[in-house]
Amino acid sequence: MIPNFADRFDGISGSAIREIFKLIARPGVISFAGGNPSPKALPDDLVGEIAAKVIKEDGKRILQYGATEGYPPFLESLSNYLKNKHAFDLSNNLVLPTTGSTQGMDLLCKALINPGDVIITENPTFLGNMQAMRLYQAKLVGVDCDNDGIIIDELEAAIKKYKPKMLYIIPTFQNPGGTTLSLERRKKIVALAEEYGFIVAEDDPYGDLRFSGESLPTIKSFDKTGNVVYLGSFSKIISPGMRVGYMVGENTIIRKCTIGKQSSDLHTANLTQAIVDKFLRENLLDDLIEKIKEDYSIKMQTMLDALKDFPEGTKYTKPEGGMFIFVKLPQGLNATELLNTAVSNNVAYVPGTHFYTDGGRENTLRLNFTNSDIDTIKTGMAKIAEIFKDNNGGK
């Protein structure tokens, strides 16, 4: 029997990125499509040692059922880490460990979103979370961005018009844009949230990966009224495969998310929480992050250099960190159609259209620079440049 599936799946066909992953999984394909950390960045030896150690120290508790609220030592070290790092006020806010920040976004939608509620997003935005929001039958309204992030005038106009329940935003090294929201705009968003009464979901998986320029405070750090929920992750600085993220928000909201989490997965695996706990307690993160940044910044520069050979009139972001560069080809070049040609030539990217709430923009694409080595980036970028030029009259 093939049953009638729930209405929430109407128009949902699975994440385009993950389908592309399968397409390019065969050996020999150079992929700029994923959002994977460099294999070199994954501290496997260290995690192996730590895993054995935490089970030796606290194995019975780690293997037993845990609290939905989190593995107690991790909840403590994480809270301290967040107070020091972001100056979050944890007297009016709670921290909830989640199974990746993917789950944080899911739980926030579960807590807040009724079918038809409006969520405003950057346009383009992270397609994984677009699917999450759509599975809650939210109506997504995209607001355009420039080099300083979401454009505030357009955001305010959209807020007035659509009365959103939530703004979903990736302020630092945005996915897919690579851009960073300016300080002034961060403050303005907090003021708008307070004035118009909506929740800001601040998704910040890349904030630690800054190669140049000055760090900016989180949007959450300006929040005095509990309108901002911060979504964090250790996926980009320790390991995505361990699925450890967290959310920080006003007590009532996080309690609702905790009830939601009881029936989502009861709790995040104690073992992976305990491993991240040790990274925090033993101050292992700074060294890791320094090494990752050194590696990634050279890779990004290599890719930026290679972009100079793309067709005349190509524009692209020049990020100060993160994992992605977003490219606009000259009008008429169709990056969605040309992906097939690229894959036939053993190189891949994600067409930009998938990141827009309303599709279109077939001349855009997202490039990831973290998961390939320098020579591979040069080879792959040369291939893509050639394909695009061939389809642009050789220019």
Next chain:
Amino acid sequence: MIPNFADRFDGISGSAIREIFKLIARPGVISFAGGNPSPKALPDDLVGEIAAKVIKEDGKRILQYGATEGYPPFLESLSNYLKNKHAFDLSNNLVLPTTGSTQGMDLLCKALINPGDVIITENPTFLGNMQAMRLYQAKLVGVDCDNDGIIIDELEAAIKKYKPKMLYIIPTFQNPGGTTLSLERRKKIVALAEEYGFIVAEDDPYGDLRFSGESLPTIKSFDKTGNVVYLGSFSKIISPGMRVGYMVGENTIIRKCTIGKQSSDLHTANLTQAIVDKFLRENLLDDLIEKIKEDYSIKMQTMLDALKDFPEGTKYTKPEGGMFIFVKLPQGLNATELLNTAVSNNVAYVPGTHFYTDGGRENTLRLNFTNSDIDTIKTGMAKIAEIFKDNNGGK
């Protein structure tokens, strides 16, 4: 700002069991309330060794993003295990690793349930999953059980009356009842599902814990039409804290659940999947299960013996395995009210009312026998018996 929460939370206040857990968390309380494995049953030394080993062997892949469909070696070993153990037909069914079987139930509801859809359950049933179903705004209809499980005549009447989308059932060593669905009823349920076109969610976390009597085939093993989705777990035989479960169902249904999982947590932690994979590949489960059963069967017998001292007219189930005994006190004794007295006397259970879709039955309670040692069971049961007798005129 305290936002308006989503309608799905109307009437949801968090799992009663988990609130009771907090109440009794202080040291010195004897708890028959949880559903925790015995600490002795948790193979911490083995898991420590295996964790180090799998990271040594495949650390880069384990730490990297994984496929939503599962860690490939685990998907393979799990499929072989299920073919051998339950003779599942995996040409028309897919296996999906989940973050505990809790997530399996959540994903199945996500795939199938629109607000107002009817789910039939055993009455009483597992309250954690009652909350899961209610968060999808399902209407729950409970059908009474006897010593052979759900009563088929009443089930068929409810099916005709309510036209359910799903039947949720725990056929073996039911939670909270401890009873096991007879072979004849298993076959009949498959026939009813086919005739009336609903999905059966077969939740089987306790099936391996049989202390006496003969093993029965799963409901799923009789399913030729794809109406049955099987939810399995390693929580009760390896570790609940690792959060590794799985679901087995008709291809189309599992693909829909996989899309749902993309935005629930992207994938289950590779590390915990890899650890369970080794337990399967190295045939470590049988020994573990034998030891657990030996321990639990003595504990259950101790608890059953102690129940003879409960008030006159007390009835209780006599399970052949699992983790729970369900108790009906004489009418007039209120187990919900008396929990406070019990906790004041440092002993706890779960009032049975929380397991009924329509509440009531205040004279019932659930007792867990796995998470206390023999002497503690004797001491705690004597205390409860005394409290109940004191409130029953000394009888």
